[in-house]
Amino acid sequence: MWAFLGSDVMFFGAFIATYLVYRGRSLNGPYPSEILNIPVTSVSTFVLLMSSLAMVLGLHYVKEGQKNKGTLWILAVVLLGMVFIGFQMVEFSEFVNEGLTPRTNIFGTTFFILTGIHGAHVTIGVLWMAFLAYGSHKGTLRPDNALDLEIAGLYWHFVDIVWIVIFTVIYLISATDGPPPGAELLHG
Numbered sequence: 496m497w498a499f500l501g502s503d504v505m506f507f508g509a510f511i512a513t514y515l516v517y518r519g520r521s522l523n524g525p526y527p528s529e530i531l532n533i534p535v536t537s538v539s540t541f542v543l544l545m546s547s548l549a550m551v552l553g554l555h556y557v558k559e560g561q562k563n564k565g566t567l568w569i570l571a572v573v574l575l576g577m578v579f580i581g582f583q584m585v586e587f588s589e590f591v592n593e594g595l596t597p598r599t600n601i602f603g604t605t606f607f608i609l610t611g612i613h614g615a616h617v618t619i620g621v622l623w624m625a626f627l628a629y630g631s632h633k634g635t636l637r638p639d640n641a642l643d644l645e646i647a648g649l650y651w652h653f654v655d656i657v658w659i660v661i662f663t664v665i666y667l668i669s670a671t672d673g674p675p676p677g678a679e680l681l682h683g
Contacts (some may be wrong), residue, residue, distance in 0.1 A: 496646045500653050503616075507657050510612065511664060514605040519672045521600035527665070527672040530595055532586070539582035540662050543617070546575035547655045550624075550648045557631060557641045565636070569628040569644070572651065576621040583614045602672075606665060613661055616654045623647050 553568030587607070590596075597607040627644055630636035636644060 496649050500649065503653065503657075507609075507612075507660075510605075510609045511660060514609055514664060517601045517605055518669055521602040522674070523600050524674065525590075525593055525595045525599070525602075526674060527602060527669045529673070530590060530593055531666055531670050532589075533666050533670055535582070536586070536662065536666050539579050539586075540658065542575050542582070543579045543655055543658055546572045546579070547652055549575060550651050553631075554641065554644050554648050557636060557644055558638050560638045562631060562634060562637075566628055566631040569624055569631055572624045573621055573628060576617055576624065580614060580617055580621070583610065583617075587611075609661060609665070613654070613657060616657070620647070620651050620654055624651070 549568050549571035553565050553572060555565075556562075556568060557565035559565075590603075590606075595603045595606075597604045624647060627636055627647055630643075
């Protein structure tokens with residue numbers, strides 16, 4: 496798992512670096528300052544971070560042999576992950592309705608690729624956690640094999656940490672980005 500996460504760091508690092516290299520270079524809108532909804536995305540970020548707390552609690556209770564509590568908290572991870580994905584789907588839909596797609600401009604391309612790949616990782620994690628919740632409920636995930644959940648937890652926490660970086664770079668740092676100087680001359 497550590498080797499996979501190391502390769503995923505490089506994978507996301509490349510996409511984040513690409514976003515930063517092209518940040519502020521879109522010649523036509525919509526621009527981040529016109530479209531990003533930081534309050535709503537802050538709520539979805541909080542939801543995802545709370546899923547990490549649920550993961551810790553689920554692992555704790557599985558290791559303690561408290562099957563029902565372990566299952567409940569693993570299901571909480573699944574639910575919170577699905578809520579996060581729901582927020583992302585609504586955001587994507589709103590952006591498309593406002594004219595931002597991967598083909599609209601450089602911001603659209605890098606935004607949708609970076610956040611979409613992250614969303615795919617969250618979706619994989621949700622499916623993995625649902626499988627583990629089922630195992631916990633059926634009694635096949637027990638204290639003696641809780642390492643399975645711990646490994647899944649490493650993945651889940653990694654996905655959360657990556658989101659903190661994405662949220663900071665896209666939503667907090669780039670939120671004020673508008674057209675680059677002189678862009679209006681090219682289209683005016």
